[in-house]
Amino acid sequence: MKFRPFRVSVLLLSLLIPAALVAVVFFLVAYSGQAILFNGLHFMTQISWNLGDLYSDPVTVSGISVPPGANYGILVFIAGTLASSGLAILIAVPLSVGAAIFLAEAVPHRIRPALSMLVELVAVVPSVVFGLWGITVLIPLIGRYLSPSGNGYGLLAASVVLALMITPIIASTLYDALLQVPKENRESAFALGATHFEVVAKAMLPMVRTTLIGGIVLALGRALGETMAVLMVSGGGINILPTSLFSPISTIASFIVSQLDSAESDPTNMSVRTLSEIALVLFLITLAVNATAKLLSSGALNVRKRQS
Amino acid sequence: MKILNNLLRSGVAALAIATAAGAAHAQTSVPLVESGSSLLYPLFNLWVPSYTATHPGADITTTSTGSGAGIAQSIKGLVQIGASDAYLSDAMVKAHPEMLSIPLAISSQAVNYNLPGVTNLKLSGPILAGIYEGKITKWNDPAIAAANPGVALPDHVIIPIHRVDGSGDTFIFSQYLAFSDAGWASTLHYGTTVSWPAVSTAIGANGNSGMVTAAAANPYSIAYIGVSFADQAAKAGLGQAALLDKHGEYVLPTAETIGNAASSVAASTPADERISIVFTPGENAYPIVNYEYAIVSSHQPAPAIGSAIRDFLGWALNDGNNMSFMSKVHFLPLPAAVKALSQAQVDKIQ
Numbered sequence: 089m090k091f092r093p094f095r096v097s098v099l100l101l102s103l104l105i106p107a108a109l110v111a112v113v114f115f116l117v118a119y120s121g122q123a124i125l126f127n128g129l130h131f132m133t134q135i136s137w138n139l140g141d142l143y144s145d146p147v148t149v150s151g152i153s154v155p156p157g158a159n160y161g162i163l164v165f166i167a168g169t170l171a172s173s174g175l176a177i178l179i180a181v182p183l184s185v186g187a188a189i190f191l192a193e194a195v196p197h198r199i200r201p202a203l204s205m206l207v208e209l210v211a212v213v214p215s216v217v218f219g220l221w222g223i224t225v226l227i228p229l230i231g232r233y234l235s236p237s238g239n240g241y242g243l244l245a246a247s248v249v250l251a252l253m254i255t256p257i258i259a260s261t262l263y264d265a266l267l268q269v270p271k272e273n274r275e276s277a278f279a280l281g282a283t284h285f286e287v288v289a290k291a292m293l294p295m296v297r298t299t300l301i302g303g304i305v306l307a308l309g310r311a312l313g314e315t316m317a318v319l320m321v322s323g324g325g326i327n328i329l330p331t332s333l334f335s336p337i338s339t340i341a342s343f344i345v346s347q348l349d350s351a352e353s354d355p356t357n358m359s360v361r362t363l364s365e366i367a368l369v370l371f372l373i374t375l376a377v378n379a380t381a382k383l384l385s386s387g388a389l390n391v392r393k394r395q396s
Numbered sequence: 397m398k399i400l401n402n403l404l405r406s407g408v409a410a411l412a413i414a415t416a417a418g419a420a421h422a423q424t425s426v427p428l429v430e431s432g433s434s435l436l437y438p439l440f441n442l443w444v445p446s447y448t449a450t451h452p453g454a455d456i457t458t459t460s461t462g463s464g465a466g467i468a469q470s471i472k473g474l475v476q477i478g479a480s481d482a483y484l485s486d487a488m489v490k491a492h493p494e495m496l497s498i499p500l501a502i503s504s505q506a507v508n509y510n511l512p513g514v515t516n517l518k519l520s521g522p523i524l525a526g527i528y529e530g531k532i533t534k535w536n537d538p539a540i541a542a543a544n545p546g547v548a549l550p551d552h553v554i555i556p557i558h559r560v561d562g563s564g565d566t567f568i569f570s571q572y573l574a575f576s577d578a579g580w581a582s583t584l585h586y587g588t589t590v591s592w593p594a595v596s597t598a599i600g601a602n603g604n605s606g607m608v609t610a611a612a613a614n615p616y617s618i619a620y621i622g623v624s625f626a627d628q629a630a631k632a633g634l635g636q637a638a639l640l641d642k643h644g645e646y647v648l649p650t651a652e653t654i655g656n657a658a659s660s661v662a663a664s665t666p667a668d669e670r671i672s673i674v675f676t677p678g679e680n681a682y683p684i685v686n687y688e689y690a691i692v693s694s695h696q697p698a699p700a701i702g703s704a705i706r707d708f709l710g711w712a713l714n715d716g717n718n719m720s721f722m723s724k725v726h727f728l729p730l731p732a733a734v735k736a737l738s739q740a741q742v743d744k745i746q
Contacts, residue, residue, distance in 0.1 A: 138591035143485040157585065223606070228613055239555055239614055241599045324560030324600020326592050336599060338560070346602070349464035350562030350589035355487035 116368045123361035126152045127160050131365070134161020136327055139350060139359050146356045153356045160362045162369065167329055168337035169373070171243055172318065173311040176250035177304060183251070184259035185300070189288055191259070192266035204263060211256035219320035222249040227321060235334040241323030244333040249317050254307035261303035265296035298384055305381035312374050315341040340370040425453035426704040432459075432466015432479030433564055434603070435503060435622050436688050438725045440479065443716050447708060450715075456708060463564045464588060470691045471495060476705055478691035481564020482588060483670040494695045497670050498741045499687035500712055502728040504623045504654045505568055507684070508634040510611050511535065513550070518543045520640035521576025521675070521683070527618060528556050528573070529580070530595035535616060543640075553597055555617035557610050560600035562588040568674055568686045569620040575675040576640070576683070608632050620684075623649065623726040641683045642675050649682045654728055657681035662731040669737055687734075688727065694744045702746045709742045 126149070140158030147156045191204050222245055231240030269292045277291035293300075323336025324346065330337050338346070344363050351359030430440050437460035448454045461469070463480040470478025471492050483497040507524065509517055523539050526532035532539055536549040559566045570586035584590055592598060599617070601610040604625040611619040612632035621629050626649075629636075638646035647653045660678025665671050673685040690709060696702040717729040730738065 136591070139587065139589055141585040142587045143487075143585070145487050223609055231613060237553060237555070237597055238616070239597065239599060241601075241610065319560065319602050320606065322600075323598075324558075324602070325598075326600065328594035328596065331596070335596065338600070342560075346560040346600075347562065347589060349462035350587060352464040352468035353482075353485070353488065353562075353588065355485060355491050 113368075113371070116364050116371065120361050120365035120368055122152060123160075123358060123365045126150075126154065126358065127362060127365065131160060131162060132166065132369070133163055134159070135163050135329060136161050137164065139347070139354065142350070142354050142359075152358070154358045155354055155356060158358060162340070162343075162366055164325060164327065164329055165338050165340045165343045165366070166369070168243070168246075168322070168325060168343075169312060169339040169341070169370075171330055172246040172250055172322070172337060172339055173308055175243065175247035176254060176311045177308055179247060179251035180255045180258060180307060181304060184255045184257075184262060184303075187255070187259040188262035188266055191263045193284070193288060204260070207256050207263070208260050209256075210252075211260065213253075215253060215314055215317040216320075218249050218253055219317035222317060222321040230334075237334065239323075239334060241321060241336060242325075242334045243322070243330050243337045246318050246322040246337060246339070249321055250311045250314055253314065253317065254311050257307040257310060258300070258303040261306070262296060262300050265299035266292060269295050302381055302384040305377055305384060309374050309377045309381065312339075312377060313341050313370070314339070315345050318342040319345060340366055340373075344370075425455045426698075426700045427455040427457065428477060428701075428704055428708065429475040430456060430458045430477040430479055431461050431469050431475040432477075432691070433463045433481050433688065434460045435481055435564055435624055436479040436500070438624060439501060439688070439721065439727060442721050442724060443712055446721075447711055447716070451707070451711070454704070454708065462562055463567075464562050467691050470693065473693065473697065476692070476696070476701060477709075480689045480691050481686060482567045483687070483689055484691065489668075489670070492693075494693050496690075496692050496694055496741050496744065497668065498690045498692060498709065498738050499669050499730055499734055500690050500709070500738070501688045501717070501722060502654065502658045502673075502730060503686050503688050504649050504657075504682060504726075504728075505565055505684040505686075506621055506623065506626060506629065506649050507569075507618065507637040507639060508611055508621050508629050509618045509637055510615050510634055511550070512615055514547060515635055516544075516547065517635060517637045518640070518646040519637045521573050521580075524618075525573045525577040525580040527554055528558065528595070528598075529584075529593045530598075533595075533597075543646075550616065552616045555597050555599060555614050556595060557599045557601055557607060557614070557617050557619040558590070558592055559607065560602050564588060564686070565604065565620055565622045566590055568672075568684050571672055571674040572639075572684045575672075576642075608634070626726055639683050641681050642677045643679050643681070645680060647680060647682045649684075651728065653680055653682035654685050657683070657685040658728060658734075659731050662733040665734055665737060667737060667740070669734070669741065687730075692745055695746060699746070705745050706742055709745075710739065713738050713742065 136159055138157055138159045140155030142155050144156050146153045195203055226248060227240035227245055230245055231238050273291050274287060277287045318339050319342035322338060325336035325338050344366055347363060351363055440458040444456045444458055463482055466478035466480050469475045484495055507519060533553055535554055536551045541549055567588045570590050574581040574586045599610050601607045604622050607619045607621050608625055608628045611617050611634050638648045641647050656678050657673050657676050660676045660681050661673045675683045713735055722729055
């Protein structure tokens with residue numbers, strides 16, 4: 089066979105990305121191996137998290153050297169992650185469906201490009217900016233008008249900040265899909281005497297349902313992994329499960345960031361290994377979400393093909 | 397991981413030697429990198445420009461990454477100077493006997509409160525431990541009232557604020573609680589991160605600036621805030637609590653009381669200088685005071701690197717250790733006896 093330099097170089101380059109993914113998984117599993125052994129399965133179901141006394145001599149527990157008192161349970165952080173992301177989706181979906189329909193159906197054609205660009209612009213605002221806005225604007229508002237204890241930090245603040253970050257993702261995917269709906273469908277619905285609302289609700293939205301689901305799952309992926317903005321407004325809950333909208337929470341991603349510095353001064357290294365194990369858990373959660381997105385958006389593509 | 401570390405280390409060493417050799421032709425400069433404590437970072441940023449102005453050819457980069465990262469990177473040889481608010485633990489020193497903990501300055505911490513109508517509040521270690529453990533939940537708790545006779549304490553839930561990120565401030569605050577409250581010492585110990593007990597009103601805030609913002613936004617809250625942020629805390633209208641020292645007096649953080657704490661430990665500071673200045677027995681001594689450390693390896697990969705570190709840290713301990721630098725970040729210079737010990741440690745760097 090002839091040696092084709094172009095084909096070979098492209099092949100190598102394309103292999104780099106899956107190789108990086110495999111390398112990350114391999115590193116996480118290999119590095120957290122000892123932690124997985126030490127933590128066992130109750131790791132996922134325990135509430136209490138304690139790095140242990142990093143300033144005393146390490147003790148040996150079933151053959152593994154750990155700081156005395158070390159006890160790693162991540163149920164609080166799994167709950168915080170799922171609760172804040174789920175709530176963010178609940179807030180973001182109506183907002184973004186409304187925004188997308190408004191952009192596609194109600195806005196005068198002349199200002200539509202400007203407005204849709206603005207929506208997409210929100211998607212690229214750095215997360216720390218959302219966090220700052222959360223601290224300076226949102227938290228005092230929640231504290232003053234909603235929270236019974238006057239404390240604005242917690243689940244609600246984190247969810248609202250996340251919702252704002254993911255609304256443009258869902259809105260712009262949905263807006264693009266709505267523009268793809270064939271003119272014929274829309275016009276025939278109007279011709280049958282449907283109101284504008286009925287046209288949107290009955291002739292257009294069913295056609296873009298899979299795109300909407302795909303967009304939501306992609307947004308969920310972003311919300312699950314968000315770190316900085318959540319760290320700034322979530323109240324950093326630890327050892328306590330959220331009981332209300334105003335409970336302090338921690339998400340997996342923000343918790344890893346907040347603990348890493350202390351973990352690095354652990355002489356047994358078990359803290360960093362356990363953080364890697366948590367990263368693995370987060371990785372699996374986001375992987376599941378993304379795989380779902382892939383499946384759903386391939387379905388969405390089929391819909392579009394049928395349209396064209 | 398070990399192989400990776402070694403690779404990194406030898407790579408850094410080779411790079412350093414190469415740049416050192418290259419620099420020998422052009423100029424006798426070795427690039428140094430400082431990384432770590434965000435509390436020490438402003439001081440290094442004052443030091444480095446003055447040092448390079450008087451020492452042409454010196455090349456020092458400063459980064460603020462956190463004490464734990466500073467320690468870890470210095471041990472791995474990725475940076476030459478790790479900055480830390482906490483000294484190395486015994487276990488760390490056992491694992492890495494070449495690592496030195498060298499005090500460069502004296503820092504302290506205030507316990508701030510946002511308590512409408514109250515301007516002079518006295519608190520003790522056991523009271524603070526009770527608040528952060530969730531055993532003392534109201535401001536008019538008998539324990540707080542007993543420490544503050546004549547003060548009208550509100551019947552309101554306390555909002556305790558702690559750091560979510562690993563922090564030297566959490567280290568010295570939890571040391572104060574551990575040294576003065578046996579219950580805290582046996583369960584929660586001390587460290588740059590604490591397994592904060594479940595208190596439903598508690599807030600975790602990110603960084604000292606986050607602590608100031610959270611305390612200002614939440615009336616009836618209490619927070620521990622590093623002295624570098626004293627101006628911001630005062631501007632936000634937060635009060636400073638007088639804390640019970642080991643001598644049995646309530647002491648406010650002032651240059652005098654912080655200096656008293658530092659000098660009370662100066663004579664008993666061991667040669668490796670790993671000692672706490674928290675809750676010292678001195679008279680009129682503020683209880684939450686600490687040394688700010690440079691974490692440096694005594695075995696540098698090349699002699700030129702060792703001498704560059706010695707020159708800079710030696711300068712920091714002498715010319716750099718005066719009030720013109722320190723007062724800007726609210727630190728205090730080291731007592732003379734401690735300065736001599738630090739200099740002796742600096743001289744060990746090869």
